Amino acid sequence: MxxxxxxxxxxxxxxxxxxxxxxxxxxxxxxxxxxxxxxxxxxxxxxxFPILPLDPVAAIKARCEQLGWTRKDLEPLIGSRARVSEVLGGKRALTLPMIRKVHASMQIPADVLIMIPSKRRKGTKRAA
Structure with a gap:
């Protein structure tokens, strides 16, 4: 039954x-x-056990780990060392040109990169 x-x-x-x-x-x-x-x-x-979508920064960090990339490898895609730090630290949003370059170089889906991270979700587990 x-x-x-x-x-x-x-x-x-x-x-x-x-x-x-x-x-x-x-x-x-x-x-x-x-x-x-x-x-x-x-x-x-x-x-x-819901799987929450990655925010753009988490997606970039996860893909960097998969590719063995450092922050230095992101500079051609995002900008200066300071700009990379700001983006990865959540202090600056990705711009459309950054999204295009990251998408093309890292094969991260554009819809993930466009998504605006929610302050409310901070600290919740995200899919890897």
């Missing part, structure tokens, strides 16, 4: 049942149960 996934206990039960059903035959009742449970677990996990 399929039950709602509303708390940690029901979540764990659903995950265990999903493991049991993982190799269900296509078109079978077990496959339908697997699909329903996966949908319920997905909805619960999206509510319980």
């Amino acid at each position: 399929i039950e709602p996934v509303t708390d940690q206990e029901s979540h764990l039960r659903a995950l265990r049942r999903i493991e049991e059903l993982w190799s269900a035959e296509p078109g079978s009742a077990e496959e339908s149960e697997l699909d329903a449970l996966a949908t319920l677990v997905d909805a619960y996990e999206r509510r319980r």
Whole structure:
């Protein structure tokens, strides 16, 4: 019997049942149960563990880490050492020319770079 996934206990039960059903035959009742449970677990996990979008500065810092870049490597994209420091410190916003250069050089989606960081979100976990 399929039950709602509303708390940690029901979540764990659903995950265990999903493991049991993982190799269900296509078109079978077990496959339908697997699909329903996966949908319920997905909805619960999206509510319980939301993934917040990166703000532009966090995205740039994360991409720099992936690429092995230093602040010096950002200077051709953002400007002087002081300008890079201001942007990464949240004291100055990215300009459109900066966004274009960062997007082209670092392959960070432009919509992430355009997003205005919210003061309210400061200190919350963001996706990496």
